Amino acid sequence: MYRTHTCGELRIEDVGQEVTLSGWVQRIRDLGGMSFIDLRDRYGITQIVANEGTSEKVVTTLSKIGREFVIQVNGVVKERSSKNKNIPTGEIEIEIKGLTILSKASLPPFTIKDDTDGGDELRMKYRYLDLRRKVVQENLILRAKMAHTTRSYLNSQEFIETETPVLINSTPEGARDFIVPSRINPGKFYALPQSPQVFKQLLMIAGFDRYYQIVKCFRDEDLRADRQPEFTQIDCEMSFVEQEDILDTFEGLTKHLFKEIKGIEVTEFPRIPYSEAIEKYGSDKPDTRFDMLIHELTGIAKGNGFVVFDSADYIGGICAQGCAGYSRKQLDQLANWVKRPQIGAKGLIYVKYNTDGSFKSSVDKFYSQDDLKKWAEKFNARPGDLLLVMSGNDSHTLKALGELRLKMGGQLNLRNNNEFKPLWVIDFPLLEWDKESGRYHAMHHPFTSPKPEDIPLLDSAPEKVRANAYDLVINGVEIGGGSVRIFDSALQAKMFGKLGFTTEQAQAQFGFLMNAFKYGAPPHAGIAFGFDRLVSLFAGLDSIRDVIAFPKNNAGRDVMIDSPSEVTKEQLDELGLRIIQKED
Numbered sequence: 001m002y003r004t005h006t007c008g009e010l011r012i013e014d015v016g017q018e019v020t021l022s023g024w025v026q027r028i029r030d031l032g033g034m035s036f037i038d039l040r041d042r043y044g045i046t047q048i049v050a051n052e053g054t055s056e057k058v059v060t061t062l063s064k065i066g067r068e069f070v071i072q073v074n075g076v077v078k079e080r081s082s083k084n085k086n087i088p089t090g091e092i093e094i095e096i097k098g099l100t101i102l103s104k105a106s107l108p109p110f111t112i113k114d115d116t117d118g119g120d121e122l123r124m125k126y127r128y129l130d131l132r133r134k135v136v137q138e139n140l141i142l143r144a145k146m147a148h149t150t151r152s153y154l155n156s157q158e159f160i161e162t163e164t165p166v167l168i169n170s171t172p173e174g175a176r177d178f179i180v181p182s183r184i185n186p187g188k189f190y191a192l193p194q195s196p197q198v199f200k201q202l203l204m205i206a207g208f209d210r211y212y213q214i215v216k217c218f219r220d221e222d223l224r225a226d227r228q229p230e231f232t233q234i235d236c237e238m239s240f241v242e243q244e245d246i247l248d249t250f251e252g253l254t255k256h257l258f259k260e261i262k263g264i265e266v267t268e269f270p271r272i273p274y275s276e277a278i279e280k281y282g283s284d285k286p287d288t289r290f291d292m293l294i295h296e297l298t299g300i301a302k303g304n305g306f307v308v309f310d311s312a313d314y315i316g317g318i319c320a321q322g323c324a325g326y327s328r329k330q331l332d333q334l335a336n337w338v339k340r341p342q343i344g345a346k347g348l349i350y351v352k353y354n355t356d357g358s359f360k361s362s363v364d365k366f367y368s369q370d371d372l373k374k375w376a377e378k379f380n381a382r383p384g385d386l387l388l389v390m391s392g393n394d395s396h397t398l399k400a401l402g403e404l405r406l407k408m409g410g411q412l413n414l415r416n417n418n419e420f421k422p423l424w425v426i427d428f429p430l431l432e433w434d435k436e437s438g439r440y441h442a443m444h445h446p447f448t449s450p451k452p453e454d455i456p457l458l459d460s461a462p463e464k465v466r467a468n469a470y471d472l473v474i475n476g477v478e479i480g481g482g483s484v485r486i487f488d489s490a491l492q493a494k495m496f497g498k499l500g501f502t503t504e505q506a507q508a509q510f511g512f513l514m515n516a517f518k519y520g521a522p523p524h525a526g527i528a529f530g531f532d533r534l535v536s537l538f539a540g541l542d543s544i545r546d547v548i549a550f551p552k553n554n555a556g557r558d559v560m561i562d563s564p565s566e567v568t569k570e571q572l573d574e575l576g577l578r579i580i581q582k583e584d
């Protein structure tokens with residue numbers, strides 16, 4: 001038997017028991033006549049002590065062990081003379097009687113403790129060592145708990161967990177596909193699912209009524225902190241439901257997770273239309289933990305001879321409370337920040353609403369104190385506040401203002417990680433114009449139903465058509481999104497037409513789905529939550545990488561297994577593939 005107890009288990013009540021523990025050596029302290037070993041496993045740390053009474057044999061073995069050796073210890077549980085209140089086993093120690101080295105360890109490339117000295121790259125290369133750290137393990141334990149809680153909630157609501165295939169064809173979710181060549185079908189390729197979208201709809205046609213799956217999806221996109229080429233969704237679909245039913249059910253799941261996992265009652269799930277989110281927050285995933293809403297000044301700020309504003313489609317700004325005292329340097333920093341290519345603004349105008357009621361702005365030449373007062377009124381600003389104003393093309397300016405709002409919210413500590421503010425963004429546009437390809441793209445995906453009252457606009461003003469689509473946003477993070485689906489083959493065919501598919505192309509790619517609609521399709525709707533994002537939100541982390549056991553780096557590489565990698569010439573031959581040009 002390797003162990004009678006784990007390293008997190010023994011307490012003062014166990015004093016006097018003879019026990020066997022196995023684990024990793026976290027630390028050894030040799031104090032002359034006495035040595036201490038911190039023995040670690042997933043469950044905790046137990047102190048092992050050797051003293052004058054320890055046998056010669058054990059002392060010899062002890063002299064050979066080092067950090068991260070795997071050892072088995074047997075001994076008697078004793079009360080510690082100096083107790084450690086910080087750990088649950090801190091009142092006891094094991095007086096060692098027997099010691100076996102189960103496995104030696106080379107010196108790890110970084111120290112395995114919460115505040116490790118290992119940099120990102122090193123930790124990822126030795127991820128199995130990084131995963132020994134408690135902080136990292138806790139994130140993955142949280143993830144497992146959340147998956148379990150999700151399953152039990154959805155099971156209790158009659159959802160059927162169903163697996164769908166991984167080797168499929170393209171599912172249009174707006175990203176590039178990962179493709180896999182088929183050896184036995186020369187010249188043919190599978191695509192990895194960007195989502196199980198079409199399969200879950202087919203399951204509804206099959207009469208499953210309620211489906212879910214916690215499932216890996218694959219999207220070949222440029223990576224950011226909250227993106228991975230493979231990621232996990234809680235994917236769901238329901239039949240005979242309307243938008244409201246989906247929002248209700250998944251508010252239910254979200255509340256349940258907050259309650260069960262974090263002990264927090266989240267009650268309010270306000271809804272705002274997409275257009276309002278953009279107008280007020282400059283984003284379709286607003287962080288509503290703080291106000292600082294965007295206000296438009298186009299009507300009142302034009303016509304004073306300030307050419308930047310006079311030539312702009314849109315003028316608007318935010319009000320940073322209590323920031324009128326910002327120095328020249330602070331204001332310059334903000335202006336430089338918005339001019340970075342990521343934000344792409346041309347400049348930033350400021351108006352200080354001084355505590356004495358006067359105004360000082362970067363456009364004093366063009367605007368009187370009265371003019372600026374009118375601006376301040378628009379923002380409900382008070383003396384001591386700072387207005388930050390931008391202008392230009394409306395969608396770009398709103399987006400830049402949205403980014404600036406988040407930056408200021410962060411700077412003013414208004415984005416507290418222990419506060420959770422969910423909301424639904426609804427009424428997304430069905431289509432968006434893509435300049436590059438010169439055609440409309442589905443904003444959600446091509447299976448999303450237009451609002452019935454907007455269907456007549458499909459021909460006359462496609463960009464005005466609103467979709468029955470919704471996103472769940474928490475603290476500025478898009479946690480989930482979904483839509484009511486088209487379940488009529490004629491409307492689906494029309495939609496493909498709007499997206500620039502010829503009838504033949506639509507038939508070739510999605511004929512199976514449109515055909516399935518002909519055999520009795522129930523009205524259906526669904527949603528998918530980004531599980532990695534949800535877990536990182538619960539863990540209070542900014543990056544999803546920390547909640548994934550073996551994540552990829554920003555270049556989409558797994559540096560531990562060195563993937564992606566080259567394949568042999570034989571493999572390529574077998575697949576009928578040839579590399580024409582290799583990029584170095």
Ligand code: ASP
Pocket residue numbers: 173194195196197236481482483526527528
């Ligand atoms: N398949 C969608 C997505 O991956 C979610 C849905 O519409 O249910 O975003």
